[in-house]
Amino acid sequence: METLRERKKRRTRQALLRAALELFTTQGYEHTTVDEIAEAVDVSQRTFFRYFAGKEEAAFAVQEMTEARFVAAVRARPPHEAPMEALRQAVLEGWDAIRETVESAVPVELYLRMYRTIGSTPSLLAAHLRRSAATEETIARLLAEREGVDVDADPRPRLAVAVFGGVIRVTERQWSTGEDFSLEAIRALTASYLDQVGSALTGNWGDARGC
Template sequence: MAGMSAPTDQGGLRARKKQRTRAALIDAGLDLFLTKGYDATTIDEIAAEVEISSRTFFRYFAGKEDVALAKGDEFDELVLEALSARPAAEPPLPALRHAMLAMIHEAAAGDGVRRFLQVQHLINKTPALLAGNLRRAAGSEERLTTEIAARQGVDQAHDMRPRVLVGMVCAGLRIGLETMCADPRRDLERLVELAEEAIDLATAGIPQRWGDDPHTW
């Protein structure tokens, strides 16, 4: 019986090795972008840092933009998973708010607040990344909207409330992060505090529970 598990073990080892290589490429790429600048960094340089070929690099990423935005992609997935895991009876605003703030805390705690903010600043000051990040954000908002609509049992084609809610929460988060980038403090509690404050300001007019009329809250 022991021998039967070997292929599975090997598959698990390969998956973990691939994940480690992917994480190493992201870290190496971000280090180079922050040190040399995004435009001046080449794919060959990123690959060399991880001691793989440029050809192997393309097994993980389509290009260096994907490396720069990878942390954002991971964050989007975590928020969607966290929202899906919230209790079904929880109203949409607190469900999304809790999911978003919990994942901000987790992401910044894992990478360190300074690193987290450095990546935000890198994206904001690099036109090519800013455009790519807007595309990423739009896709994330679409998936969150679909999840909120499903939780509420409404048709998002005829009910704008899920889209408006998600748009306001995401706008609040973006403003909170921009405010944090200009804040002299670099601690996790301050980051979450500003994100929470901005989200609450952005959604101040949205009630927790919605009525039956799709044209009003």
Template sequence: MSLRDRKRARTRQALVEAATELFRRQGYDRTTVADIAAAAEIGTRTFFSYFASKEELLFPESDTRVEAVITAIDSRTPGEGPAEVLLRALSAVPDTGDDLVGPLAALRLELIRTVPAVRGRALQIQLDAQQEIARRLAEAFPDQLDPVRAAALTGAFAGAVTGALQVLLEDPEHLATPADLHAAVRAATDTALAPWLRPGA
């Protein structure tokens, strides 16, 4: 990464951390974009070059996960079926980080339940991601998947991840590390995608 890219990454992370703390301390509705920008020591106008709204701060890695799946589809091998590609993409997501486990993840789950704007954004992000992944799968595996089957497979995959996270984040204390959560999510997706896996995969 260039110096400019590293600086942008640090500022972006500072915004996410500031928003997480402010949302927890004073509540989502009472926290403004100006509050978050001030806590991250940037101007309000600069905030919008990083995030379109304060809801977006709760989903900082959503694009990264979609890109990981698309990369896995594009780099598929002749021996891989669509389910194997999706599971490989999940394994490519790092075990470290705060997006799927930790304060941000727990806070996001709470706000999805209690704040309609956050819930709506979460559903829109998931829907957009599923549509894009399903389209790419149908294009990559035309002999195995029509658009409906691609959508069904993608829905099973996304549903397993989402469902597992909802259960696990209810009681995060029994998960010792992010790696534990990752392993639990992998077990859920293995179960959901089992009917789609090739024999011996």
């Protein structure tokens, strides 16, 4: 059971996180200081650093939670599923859990706005790509373990994750520049794009143009 001290620490962290994302999305990541974040919650700069190593950690805190949830979902998929199917089902069937994870920290609307801020801020976009590469390596190793292969000798785990990760990045880019900026929209777009992977890789695109 959560103690009063633990509850107070959790609330302080959530308040700092929400204040940080609000400032990042309204006045810009580069123009926001740690002092401004701390001041918005009426705490000291020292208190901020008690919860976050810096602005970047705060910027990606909720995303880190959703990534951890996805990795856990992949690990929990039935062993008989093919690797790409396991990845697909983990992201689509885990959508409600991902929403709950976000809502436990900040409003979903704020999380979605932060997505756009990451995409339009060079330093955050670079960090996002770096973090994505690390997550993809974790998943590749998980798939290799699940399939009983050596990830360093068999290229298939990394190839599967590279394809999957590419689809997710294309989906995010299309969704973040579209008009329907909701979780339901990105879920539908993700499902649609994943369904097209097979034909995109092995199909004859000329036939599609002639239809």
